[in-house]
Amino acid sequence: MDTSVLKNFAQESRRYLMDVVAKKIEYYLTTDNVEIRAKKHLIEDLRKEISNTSKDQVIEKIAYTWFNRFCALRYMDVKQYSLVGVLTPMSESHTQPEILMEAKSGHIKDELGNPSSRDHVIGLLSGKVSTNDPQSEAYKHLVLMACNYYHSIMPFLFEKIDDYTELLMPDDLLSEASIVSKVRSALNEENCKDVEVIGWLYQFYISEKKDEVFEGLKKNKKITPENIPAATQLFTPNWIVRYLVENSLGRLWMLNRPSSNLISKMEYYIKPEVEEKDFLKIKGPEEIKVCDPACGSGHMLVYAFDLLYSMYEEVGIDSNEISSLILKNNLFGVEIDKRAGELAAFALTMKAREKQRRYFKNPVNPNICVLENIHFEEAEIKDYMDHVGHDLFSSQLRNTLYQFVEAKNFGSLISPEVSEVATVLNLLDQKNVSGHLFLTKTHSNVLRVLAQAKFLSPVYHVVIANPPYMGGNGMNESLKKFLENKYKKSKYDLMTAFMDKCSEICMIDGFWGMINLPSWMFLSSFEGFRKNLLETVTFSSLLHLGRGIFGSDFGSTAFVCNNSKNKSGKTGLYRRLFDQHVQVRSVEKIQSLFFDKGYGHFSINQNEFNKIPGNSFAYWLSPEIRQIFQTSKSLKEIGDTRQGMATSDNNRFLRQWYEVSFDKISLSSVSRESAKLSKKKWFPYNKGGQFRKWYGNAEYVVNWENDGKELLDYASSLYGSPTRTIKSISEYFKPSVSWSKVSSGNLAMRYFPAGFIFDVAGCAIFNPDHEKLNFLLGFCNTNLARTILTAISPTVNFEAGQIAQLPIFNGIENEKNTIPSQLIHITKMDWDSKEFSWDFKAIPLLKLINFSHPINDSFDLLIKESKQDVLKVKELEKLNNQFFINYYGLQSEVSAEVSLEEISLFYNPNYMFRTAASNEEKVGLLKLELVKEFISYGVGCIFGRYSIDKEGLILASQGADYKDFLSSVPNPRFLPDSDNVVPIIDGDWFIDDILEKFKCFLKVVAGEKNYEKNLTFLEDALGKDIKKYFFKDFYNDHIKMFRKRPIYWMFSSPQGTFNALIYLHRYNSDTVSIVLNSYLREYRAKLVSKRENLERLSNSGDASSKDKTAALKEIEQLKKMILELDEYEKDVLYPLATQRLEIDLDDGVKANYPKFGNALKPIKGLDKGED
Structure with missing residues (x-):
């Protein structure tokens, strides 16, 4: 299946159809002629619909209605299920649809319409009925007749067309540019091999709408009920569907029939390690009820159909009856999106037709419930109660009737208060209200509510879903309040609320399975939810999939649970189908890893998760590491882990330090009091940053003038109190060790001396004892801490509360470990060698230049010395690892080795240029970087920011001038530009342009003896002459x-x-x-x-x-x-x-x-x- 073709087709079709429908609406609402007046009643209905909803919603609805119908008609044509080819030519030698060719020959199937309709089409084609374009007009009528024919078979998709839908049908259906032609091209035989194509079309059709919704989210627009389907729809890959269905529905069958041959058809079935004796008993397939409470286009139900069909075959049911039995008894889907519900029912009907040739003769409406908002007035309920009898109207029934006012918003998460819904529904259905005109609509709506409630009651043996994913930030206020009231432990995301819902509607000892995001497995906000989950259900298996199933945006996890408490200490099978969290693989690659039984295979009793802080689902930890959590104290007992401030307006309050006037920055304030006394405006700010260990990422300053008055006042104006976002003020300016909350996958701790304020993204640990801080820095930068942390925070985010839970062996903090101090010293020198450090003095190369030798010797020497530093840091990090690993006794569990790629020094080519192919290429890139830094430093000297005669910043405060330079550097060997303007022009036009000034700098700093060689070396490294480098x-x-x-x-x-x-x-x-x-x-x-x-x-x-x-x-x-x-x-x-x-x-x-x-x-x- 070529999904790229389907995606382009679906998106282009949506845009095209919406444009056509919009223009037609405009035409019918603004034009007055004989044709328009003849269709007055239809146009009036159109006006009412627009008034009740909106023009945009009507355009969207009609566009997708015709899209769904055209795709359905084409699919049936390709599969040869059609009475006659409605969109498809009779053969490749023909260009016009078969239905039109037949009509042109005078033949129209009786089933397609009454005699007058058929005569009208024949009249158009014969010229008896006058029209501008008889073929197009005739074909439109034929398509409408076909749609009306299929109404009797699939009323959910082909509603009877006698309304404004017909008016808004595209006119061009026969040209090569028509929508019909595009449908034929996209839905070829290859793409229509499986009804799965319908699901892909639905996802792609709404994908642009989804993009619009998420753009709105960036602007703080919440997701409204009508946009929930577009925002949350993701089509599940087929093999994941099979895994979920086979290990829930399939497992239930195999438990009841251990010798069943069904197992041979289930590639993704995971056989229990131990024979199970306590399970849900079923007598036959007809009693199994399977529900997808967020069924979308029905993908999971379609595969469940296949398994159920095999079950019916196995017990000897007549093949002519199986399809109807399955749709009547076994499969149930719930949706909030009418489009998706239509397609789910269509997909199941196509599955039934595939298995049963004469199925269309006696079809069954699939059990797909599209939830609708239903509203009652108090007075009408009172009148209705008076009529049907108060004995039927319990408070639970009354409350249930009001639960569906926002059904489109809350969806399947509604839990009907009334019990025995089916019984109540049958009783009320028998009530006769025909003689009471005003009660008819109320009665109908009551029955509709109970019919919807019936789908959401706990009667299912198996529940499977790919639920909507939506965190609290995207929820509209009504939905958020609903979850807070009804789903207190799982309220932080729709997907976790659906996990609770699946468990609720599933029978005890039944199975429910799902694919969703893995955040619930680890994040602290879901701790209570995890605890409850571990106490109420038993995980049979779980696939931790990493990134790639749904693209590169996020990871996913699929799992199946037995809906009962883990009474007998069963183990579950857990598969870790990835190496790194940030690694993105194809769906096929992840699928192949599933079949590699030796890859990421873990068997564990879920009760073991209770040993891990926060009940994290860290299934991959060894028993020895899990035990550490039981026998150690937590890091928070030694260090105070804190989250920093959120300014609420970084553009206003933060700067890169080199943007502002250096004389307004205080680098020496060690407390809030000394900061205030300094009268300075800007103070060092720890904002997290890139992966870097030991020291660095000191680039920002924050406006904390007058003890942060402006910032605190601003926070108060937004939130009423500054402490909502300005956290941990008591710890400002104190020494700390810190890490970046958002990482590339691994934790990297850094030392920050006194003087810093810290950000929410630069969380920090505090302890007044410097030795204890060094200890914590050393521990957190070990392979051991990283291994343990995968259990506490196995995502790329590291919260302060998670770091606080790291286990520290009692007494180890008192052991002497000088390694962190050595590493801080080396990495600080590395950081300060760059111009973006406020402690920058000069480039390291400057001290290595020897006038007797060409400058390339100095570069080579610098690279050689840098390599020694890298190896020194590597050795020290290994020793630091060994110190902690040995103390914890985990030599067989954790390696002390450190890769060169993780030695986070700027002069380490293996770290800076990881993607380069060879060591030679990496060193070449490092040399190029050093040459550019040399040139940049030279430009700094040309402008007087630096001087070769004095270390550090010279002119870095606002308004500094040439005289200030001479005052600071009385007898310079190299003078800066006097007027602060240096031309960079292609050609030789100025004697003081950038090239001439740099040449002068080069002669002064490296000597005139080797000037030509030096210039040639620089140009060779750059791969171009120096003038072109400056210019380009x-x-x-x-x-x-x-x-x-x-x-x-x-x-x-x-x-x-x-x-x-x-x-x-x-x-x-x-x-x-x-x-x-x-x-x-x-x-x-x-x-x-x-x-x-x-x-x-x-x-x-x-x-x-x-x-x-x-x-x-x-x-x-x-x-x-x-x-x-x-x-x-x-x-x-x-x-x-x-x-x-x-x-x-x-x-x-x-x-x-x-x-x-x-x-x-x-x-x-x-x-x-x-x-």
Whole structure:
């Protein structure tokens, strides 16, 4: 099955049909002519429907109605179930549908309509009935007749067409561009091999609507009832369906009939390890009831049909009766989406027709219940009670009638209060209200409610589902309140509420199975839910699938439970079908791992989960590690784990430290009191960040001026109290060890000295004893902690409460371990070697340069020394692992080895360039990175941010100028640019452009002796000459290095003819004028002079023809360049210069950069908010 073809077809069809329907509605509602007046009653019905719902909903409804019908008709054509090909030609040599070709020959099946309908079509085709396009008109009538014929067989999908639906049918059904042609193309024989295609079409049809809903979620728009189907629909791969059905329905049958041959048909059946004697008894297949309470397009029920069919065959039931028996007795589905319900019933009907050739002669309506909102007034219920008798109306029945007011919102999660629904329904159904006009509708609605309630009562042997997934953030208020009241333990997600519901409607000792997200297995919010689950059901098997079943967005898990308490200590089978949480594999790859019985195979009694903090479903842990939780204290007894603040507006309160004026940053405040006394505005802020161990990720500052007054006031204005989001204020500025809450899969702890405030994404552990902090840092960065943590938090998120549960052997914290201190020292030096560290002094290369040798020797030496550091850290991490592993006695369980890829040093090519193919390639990439850093440092010296004569920052505060540099560095060997404007222009136009200044820097810093060799080395490493690098690549590399918050800004004309760099911290209100007058205009004058010289050459009698041609070509190019500069000056730079724009570095690059409009080179992603 080619799902990509189906996806394109479904999405394009939806757009096409909605457009057609919208235009037709507009036509019928705004046009007045004879044709319109003849259809007045239909148009009036259309107006009423739009008034009762909305025009958009009517468009959506009619579009999907025709989509469903066309797809159903084509599917039946392909499978040769049709009376005559409605959409399909008789053979490949024909182009028109068989039904039309037959009609053109004068033949129309009697079943397709009454004589007058058939005569009308024949009249159109013969010319007796006048029309502009007889064939199209005739074919439309034939399609309508076919739909009405199928109404008697499948009324759920083919409603009798005598309303405005007919008006809104597409006109073009015969051209190559028609919807019919597209349906035929997409639903070919290959794609129609299995009725599963219907489910794929449904998912793809609503996929764009789903995207719209999730875009709305990003804007805090909650998911309304009508959007729940689109937001939550996911089609389940066939092999997962088989696993669920075979291990629930199939298992029930095998328990009752151990010698059944059904097992040979169940590839995904997991045979119990121990023979079971206590199980739900059944006499025969006719009594088994299977329910899917979120049935979608019926995929699970369709496969259940196959198994049930084999069961009926096994007990000798006549094959001509089986299909009808299954649909009547065994299969039940519940849905809130009419479209899906129609398709589920259609799929089951097709399954029945596949097995029973004459099934259409005596069809059975499948038991698919599409829930509807039903509302009652108090007065009508009172009148109804008076009529039918108060003895029938218990308080439970009365309450049940009101439970379905929001059935489209709450769906199958409604639990009818009335017991014995079927009995009450039968009694009320016998009541005669025909003589009471006002009670007729009430009576009908009461019966409808009870019919719906009957589907949601606990009568099923087997329940299977792929439920909707929706966390609290997406829920509308009414749904959220409903879950809080009715599903207190499982309220955090619809999927877990459905787990409770499945258990509720399943018989004791029956089976229920599901595929959903694995968050319920581990997250702390589901702890109470897990506890209840472990006490009430027995897990037979569970497949932990990882990412890939539903694409790359999230992982999934599938499982089957016996609906009874684990009384006899049974073990369940758990399969871990992935290695890494972030790893995405294909559905087929995961399927192949299922069949590899040795892969990720664990057998465990679920009571063992009670030993693990939070009852986490960490089935993969060994008994020895599970026992550690019983014999150890928790980390929270040694360290205080805290969640930090959420500013509620990062764009306002956070900056990368290099964006703001350095003199407004305090790096030495060790308490709130000293921070306030400092009078500074910005303070170091721990915001989590990338995977990095031991030290680093110190890049942000937060506005905590005047003890955070502005931030606290803002939080109070939003939430009434600042402490709702500004957490753990008492711990601000204290030393800590911290980790990133959101990770790439592994925990990485870092030391933060005194002076930091911390973020919700940069959770932290505190202890006033520095040795204890070092101990915790050392423990949390071990392979042992990582192994244990997979049980507490096996996702990519690490909450403070989860880290607090890590088990610490009694007394181990008092053991001496100096390794963490050594690792902090090495990794701090590594961090500070980068310009984005506020403790940056100079690039490490500077100390290694020897004027007697070419600079490439220094680079090689730096790479060699860096390799030694990497190996040193690797060895220290291994020793740290051994220290803890040996103390815990888990040498056989946990390895002490550390891979080079996890040594998180910037000068470790195995970490920085993991995807590179070879070591040689990785080292080459590292050398390239070092060359770019050397050039970047050189540019920093050109602007005076750094100096080769003095370590650290020189000019980094707002308004700093050339004089300040000379004051700080009295006798510099290398002078910065005096006017803070450095041109970057293709060609040799300025003696002080970026290339000339960098060449000067290179000579001063590395000596003149090897200057040419040094320049050649740099250019070889870059793969281009240095001028081209500056012109093409430098600014992009700078933007990347400084996380899209550059400190050097590039003025650039639209086509890049003119470029000039400035240094943000040296900017003043005259800077734009300097760019304009000293550089842009001067450059233009030089271009004009060159053009004039070339014009003289082109007119010279002494010049060759070749030279004149070249001159004329260059003249045209110069004219374009001059025009570009003229327009740049007139429209952009001159108006900006006259403004004498002032900026405040406190506002940040994101706010300041756009103030310069088109004067500056655009930065892709600049407008993205701080995470």
